Amino acid sequence: MNSSMRKLLTVITEAALESVLTKDLERLGVHGYTVTDARGKGSRGTRNAAWGESSNIRVEIVCDATVAETIATHLQTRYYDNYAMILFVSDVAVLRPGKF
Amino acid sequence: MNSSMRKLLTVITEAALESVLTKDLERLGVHGYTVTDARGKGSRGTRNAAWGESSNIRVEIVCDATVAETIATHLQTRYYDNYAMILFVSDVAVLRPGKF
Amino acid sequence: MNSSMRKLLTVITEAALESVLTKDLERLGVHGYTVTDARGKGSRGTRNAAWGESSNIRVEIVCDATVAETIATHLQTRYYDNYAMILFVSDVAVLRPGKF
């Protein structure tokens, strides 16, 4: 298959951020994103999703390196200090690179 | 740990496809797959999982490069034109490569 | 962004293991983990999450190579023979490496 490389940016953060975060993403020009519900533990303690306040979301964005960088920087400056949030980036091969 | 490399193929598509898709996968000879529920946005608009029709699934398959290629080609030819679907492939290290 | 590399260890196993598994992880010194609910199929048959007994979890841990190795070895020796479980490792770039 003729594939080309893109970045997969994964953000894990508080469910409360879902709507603002996705708005940000669209403003930063991503072509799409995927959200799944999650729970977990980190520097800000356990978030066991027992109820809304304490649940996480896991957001994935496939995009090119530049957009990935823009998003990462934006999230870091905008949310890192005040919200439970981590993000990591990996390389993925995609078909139809035009989509991303 | 003596690990060896495999491909991790991730497919994000409409929940309506789950049963046909998994049937396809088994026919194409995968040893296993994992499904999680998801929502998201892409070229076919927002799929917010408010109800069955509009929800996504996220399917992961760990397999060798050849099988990954076969699956990717199959999905692309079979579903890409008519269904909300993206897929991407990354490299993963596995223990007990025999399993995959 | 000044990022540095870490390992992303993904474990897919029986939901029944969640509490013991997360206890293990903390003992093995991870700084955090993320859990999502999943279903799937593998060598131990279909686990369709129809009810508690048959559902899976998908655990992600971002950590350095050594910890990843320790965890992988621990899980393999401790759980592989008796539980539905797979794990795979990929490379990810993280910001604020200190966190992981």
Place this chain on the structure above:
Amino acid sequence: MSAFDPVLLFFLLGLTAGLLRSELRLPAAVYELVSMLLLLSIGLKGGVELARQPFGALALQALAVMAMGSLLPLVAYPVLRFMGRFPRADAASIAAHYGSVSVATYAVATTYFTSRQIEFEAHMPFLLAVLEIPAILVGIVLARGLSRDIRLGSIAHETLLGKGIVLLVGGLVIGWASGTDGIAPMKPLFFDLFKGILALFLLEMGLITAAQFGSLRRYGLFLVLFGIGMPLFSSVVGIALGYGLGLSLGGTAMLAILAASASYIAVPAAMRISVPEANPTLSLAASLGVTFPFNVLVGIPLYHAMTVKVFALAGG
């Protein structure tokens, strides 16, 4: 007391909240529970009645209703294809939606009839179930043509095992086998809570309907006109058939409502798999965005009034 039945106010609440982009929504699991309860109670209620009906009459009604369910898409298709200029697959898929039925519309109708003491054949849910499938098969044939092998058998099988049908038919059978007394101990859950459960369901329906308006704007006026015109036509067919079958006034009006209602569960699911090139947002925009609100807010009283007229004229 308001012009609308309170359950409709729940629909309007959901609609408003949705249009105002409120974060309100029923969790998927709750939506499923609520629809399961509606399907089961409708089935159980109808099943209890079935026992009392002569088999012959039932068979005849079933056949007639199936014929109607197959005919309506054949009428809708050319309109969509040639007046609406829709691609073949889309025209076929939308047509199938309008040949089938909406359980929610039926549920609202029962509360409308009950609160006005309008009698109707209590085995209607049986006809509701019968009416669900045929349009799907017709729609697929319209999209694919008979020529190519399209394994209608396996498709029918698939559809018959869909959640909705299994619960509706299951309820019918259990009701039929248990009778009123047998069901009695389950009355508190399946019958007493019915209207409250329906209210919750309509709240979510309102939210879903609101989500369709976006696509409606995109696909424009024709879909809106069709979404209102088609049920009006179907209701006339339904009245004619009901009258022809010798149903009561209430039963005839109810059959008109079934005919006028458009599916948004069984058919979309089937079309997505069997006619994938059809754009699902089109059919849902029409059936959920236009026809469902039209039917529950305007159609039900209207079709009932029409039926009254017809019976009056026929009567004397």
Place this chain on the structure above:
Amino acid sequence: MSAFDPVLLFFLLGLTAGLLRSELRLPAAVYELVSMLLLLSIGLKGGVELARQPFGALALQALAVMAMGSLLPLVAYPVLRFMGRFPRADAASIAAHYGSVSVATYAVATTYFTSRQIEFEAHMPFLLAVLEIPAILVGIVLARGLSRDIRLGSIAHETLLGKGIVLLVGGLVIGWASGTDGIAPMKPLFFDLFKGILALFLLEMGLITAAQFGSLRRYGLFLVLFGIGMPLFSSVVGIALGYGLGLSLGGTAMLAILAASASYIAVPAAMRISVPEANPTLSLAASLGVTFPFNVLVGIPLYHAMTVKVFALAGG
């Protein structure tokens, strides 16, 4: 019969299970269903009453109650900031929680009053809804200051469309529009099940409360004292206001309970977005870990007794 109302025993069951680290928990979807049902039934019940109230009186009460909701945070803030030595954002956020209300506390109070045949103005849910928002805006201003543009408008809008408000106000409107008879068919779900649903809800509240104790230990004694002292103070304000507004004894006690209750849904959500630097675990530890249990176990009877005293003195 036990000292506690059975629904409180469900709270204690959840609390115990949580402290013993039992794996018991309500699925998120069930928790949402249960809270939706509570909000809707409280709204519906209050709405039916609204129709009977003169608009003028309602408007006056609403304004007075809004004033109270804005005043209480202004009292709480300096205490938290200077006695508690909390950073500005945290002090403001906690203050906002205590200016707003807790629907669960109100629900427990209604069962307490009902089982003791204590009459109260049936349109209380209206005041409950009115009391929810103002404190949020005040809290944000306390944290940000008025100087900088903080688009209070859009924040109010956001908050007004939050799940809780939409369901509560929606219920009020539907109840108001439908009247007692209109609501009647939905009584089995929304009214008959109320106390059972409340029991399930309190079971989960117990589990959530238990989860707060950890952070409480961390943040120490002051938060505990504040979590008990503030509601005591607020209840006095509530009694004064209720008496001033000429509410019945029951209504006055109920207003005291509303004043004393602290939000744990609307406010945390709003603060998380508008005052992100405030530590959410602090406010929840106080409002869920201290004030909620204190109010439902001790406060409700206490505030009622206080009101009785006041009315006795005033009366003679």
Place this chain on the structure above:
Amino acid sequence: MSAFDPVLLFFLLGLTAGLLRSELRLPAAVYELVSMLLLLSIGLKGGVELARQPFGALALQALAVMAMGSLLPLVAYPVLRFMGRFPRADAASIAAHYGSVSVATYAVATTYFTSRQIEFEAHMPFLLAVLEIPAILVGIVLARGLSRDIRLGSIAHETLLGKGIVLLVGGLVIGWASGTDGIAPMKPLFFDLFKGILALFLLEMGLITAAQFGSLRRYGLFLVLFGIGMPLFSSVVGIALGYGLGLSLGGTAMLAILAASASYIAVPAAMRISVPEANPTLSLAASLGVTFPFNVLVGIPLYHAMTVKVFALAGG
């Protein structure tokens, strides 16, 4: 009216749908809600009764029943190990399942008894709770031997805090503390809906049972024979014990049913952690695939008939 109680028809509906590979299924959250409601209502009902019982009698019955729960696995184990040729861990795990109880079976039995006005000691749920744990500890000892340190204490602790026990015992305590009048306002949810909720639960049980048949085919005839033979034997033990304890005819039959029932929640969860090398599909295939359907469809009437016989013989 049908041969089967309607709730069993729901079980058969689920079973059929499952075998026909229908996509029908209860969302996990709904399944949990439904089981929570069953456990709580069974607990509450039993708890109200407890208050009326002399402590001495209760303690004696509890001890006797615990003895039975520990003995049954000791009988099952050698059969499985030597006749069934199962590995030690599997034999021990399956044995534990049959020493413990199935709440669903008890729930079906109560509706069976109630609809036939068969009286039974209303504190049965207390014995149900007591019977749940012992077999688990015995099973673990059978698998591990007493030699090695297996921290039975912590295991018992773990198990006692399992969802099922906490809700059942919690219900017992709340019922006991509140008494009939205290519980009354929660009756609509916990008692009136009971049979409907049970129907939903059995629908899902049918689906789950169907899923077991595959593994059954794999593990063959012996498991089927054991799944029928063991409950028959246990029921005799239960009758003997009930009679010995001087329980009423209904109570004795109920104890026989408890003895004959096999766990599918508490025990599997415990075994998965404490005896991981045991294959969980084996025990579930037997307990869900064979014993549960056998008990609810055939066993309950049978054990009752046997008890009647015994009491007749003993009586005269």
